[in-house]
Amino acid sequence: MLALTRYYLALLGHSQRYLPALLAYLALCVILYADPHSPPLPLFGVSAGGLLVVSCWLTIALLDIEDPVQRLVTLSHARQWRRLITGAVLTVLGCSLVLTVITEAWSALKSLKVQPSALGVGLLAHLACAMLGIAIALPCSRLLVHRIGWTVLAAVVTLIVVLLAKIPLVHPLLHALTDEEPVGGPLVLAVVTSVVVLAASFLVVSRLVQRRS
């Protein structure tokens, strides 16, 4: 699995398709964490929402790099669609984890009010959003949708619904964070549902791709 993840990291790095999402996210963090007097949790709510979009972008971009025929060659070495998709998921999770650590470190260095518990909440919030972003991206990606226009449309609509509608995924958590309400329940809900939705998305997409091949 490590070999697949290394390959996908190299593909993403060479393609430079990560740059627009990365630069936009870093710009968001620069603006968010500029004021050292701002409470950290509302800022974590915004940057976690940003990471949801970034992880979705990275997954779609990564799975779009290989031509479908070339992906078959990779599959002939990996042997199973599940291994192939797991490699891509772990790659984006790894990238998201790095961005989360950068965000948290940035916040800890700049803010005068940050506490370890807030950093823990921020870490889980960012990772939950990253997992949900990947879960949204998998069925919208080139694995199942062959035209990039439909991919973008499906992903954007789903992201807007997940972020803005009162769906019990990460929306209650982001709402609680930005409004400085108690986050315990929404945090557990977001983490659990993100893991479940990612697992469901992974299993369904793996099954559908295998059936279509």
Next chain:
Amino acid sequence: MIRLEGVGKRYGRGDLVLRDVDLSVEPGRVVGILGTNGSGKSTLLRIMAGVSHATTGTVTGSPRIGYLPDRFPAGQRMGARAYLRHMGRIRGLTDLSAIDPLLERLALVGGPTAPLRTLSKGNAQKVGLAQAVLVRPDLLILDEPWSGLDVATHAILGELVDETQARGAGVVFTDHRPQVVHDHAGVVHLMADGRLTAEDSEPTTRIVLRGHGTDWADEPGVRHAVAEGAQVVLTVEVGSVDAVLLRALKDGWSVREVTPCSR
């Protein structure tokens, strides 16, 4: 090594592109599949390579596969050597020292660091061939491997097939040209409209004619008749060679070549 029984394939709700295919590949055998474009050759190889699943029938055996598709659309900025190293690692190889000699042998233009997207079709196909043989497969599956490669690389490809066979691995390849298939395969199967049939094991002769006017496909003893420009290439059963040549000369054809099909 690998056995297909009653294999059929349908994409979505379309018609069957493969029907009731029975095929087994034994170690140390080179199997050639001869068929026209769209006859189902590539689909069959994808099922054998494990990258596509059969709609009906069973595939038994799970040898280590090396698979080269009919085109290798390498569009990345990654270098050829780096790409091959990644493929080797994904397959679980720890010794990757064979990559550079292999690329050197295939005379990859631009060298091992050349980005894949800058390679010509033929050179990309060389990288594709390299990833297939690099893993020392038990079963080497090559889809129209001679297409797109220059003449010098044809010889190296033939050597690689021979070496794979010599170490006891199986080889399956496709082509639409009878001569290519008969030159390299020990066992030949014919693919037409999704159905696979074993070719008669009787030896054949290749006859190249120039002229026009005769429908050779219906001539007794003629296995295949393929038009190549102004010429027609016939694959003829040995016992019918004299009769075919006589008919050709009577009909005003010019005989350009008569050679036995090898293996």
